[in-house]
Amino acid sequence: MNTDPEARETTTDDRAPLGGPTPLIDPHAHFHTPFTNRTDWTQYNASRLAAGDRIGVHCHIASVLGSWGHTSPTYFSSPADQTTANNWMFDYADADPKRVAAYVAVNPNFNRHAISEINRGAARGCVGVKLAAARRADDALLTDVAEIAAHFQLPVLQHIWQHRRRDWPNQDASDALDLARLAARQPRTTFLLAHLGGGGDWAHTLPAVKDIPNIVMDLSGSGIDRGMIDEALHWVGASRLLWAADLTLCTGLTKLRALQHTDASPDDIEDMRWRNAVRIFPRLVFDPARRAAQSA
């Protein structure tokens, strides 16, 4: 399998990280594969790693959503496409375990396949489960997925549309209320609510999850509204927020730089940069001292 080692060898960076010197984990990353309709997939992946190195990302926790629309829809991937994507992702993480960890992504409509993939992913060393938007988060079909995720101590990264007021094309998007219902009935599972800045009304999400302690949130997305991080800190506190980038590392760097101008303490910022990720991803092998030494 081609995991593009040539491009990856060029991405080491010994300059001072733009995002600061302390450890940093991106728990919401994606890569592309040769099985998509992008001919520039190696360049895309190399750019992610190079920009991550420049910012100071020590570990990208990443998934691949099927064929990214090439042979089945991104948010409704076929079982065959998802297996291919997961295989590629597992190999990619294996090839660079210092920088990349894998989610196993599943489509819960194919429940038996999803469970099988999670079992396989756990055996291959994946650290979390990725759910996109093939089924609403509160659907009964997600119960088995959530339970097996808890069994393997895998947090579930759930794609979220912040305040879904209608159906949007190409996905059965969930919002925070949908996820809150699932999380309330699956208290042993940790859910990572995706991309607070990723579209929709983030202000609706914050009160929706406040009293659901097994939901934590990532700050990724292209949205950089002033007030978003401050309100998130106000509603759920730094212990339930994880810095992340998703599709735009530029807005990720902006949010990192903005954190120091919020009410967050230095300890809070370290929680959001990496400590919370280490806590909610128990299977992630991450040694901050080693990473810091590498950065230095």
Next chain:
Amino acid sequence: MLSWPTLMFHDSDPGPSSKPGGAADARPIDVSAWIGGYPFREVPHPEPDILVRVLEREGFAGAWVGHLPGAFHRDPAPSNRALYAALAGYRQQLHPTPIVRPDWPRWEVTLQEAIDQGAPAVRVYPAQWGLGPGHAALAELMMACGERGIALHVTVRFEDLRQRHPLDTAGDVPAATLRALARLKHSRGQLVVAGCGRELLEETHWGLTPDEQRRVWYDFGWIWGPPEDHLAHLVQTVGAERLVWSSWWPLRLAQQSRALVDLLPDDVRARTPDRLFADGRRIVIAARRSRERR
């Protein structure tokens, strides 16, 4: 190190180098900032004294400042009065960019007032006013701005489409509107486009002649960086000289333009020092030169 071109908003103002934005000030002038509240969500403390502190902190010499509530009002006059009054104590850093609504009576007086106030640009909000591509009033204003040596600033969106309030039905300003303004025959107007992504920018830029292209400037704060690398692509195709620094304060985090430039791929970054990107003072100079060219 090369300095930025000197900015002199007032013809009578010598712009001493010790002033923020003066000849010795290497920091860019942001072209897209506002004061005041936003009707669809809370924006924290959108006051001019806070803006001055943020600009200083984030490495801007100053900003073109609009009045955010006025974008959603019908009559721009009270909004412009509020803008001039609010910025009166901060004119070294904050340069008023009032609204001129060209389908409103006596808009020519409003334009003259903006010039008298030393405004580097005037702002229009075609989507909020329902003025579509090729609207005669917009064309008239664009021509007048060119003749008077003042830039026209168009905000194509305030928020991402996915998050808009149900009452916010204005939509984005389409590329057709921008092309129509840039293509006006015998126009000398400088057009500043704020809030565009790669697609809108390219649909505009590559739909213009080289002469027309040179009169359009794109605030790059909404363009995506890595891993899609849209900004890197545009730097190499459209050119950094057409791309303008901005803060988008108080709506967005002011660090974004700097983050985008810092994250350009190394080979692109090495060929693109900060000063190659445009800023408010460079557009002012272009507008003045364009006015003087007969």
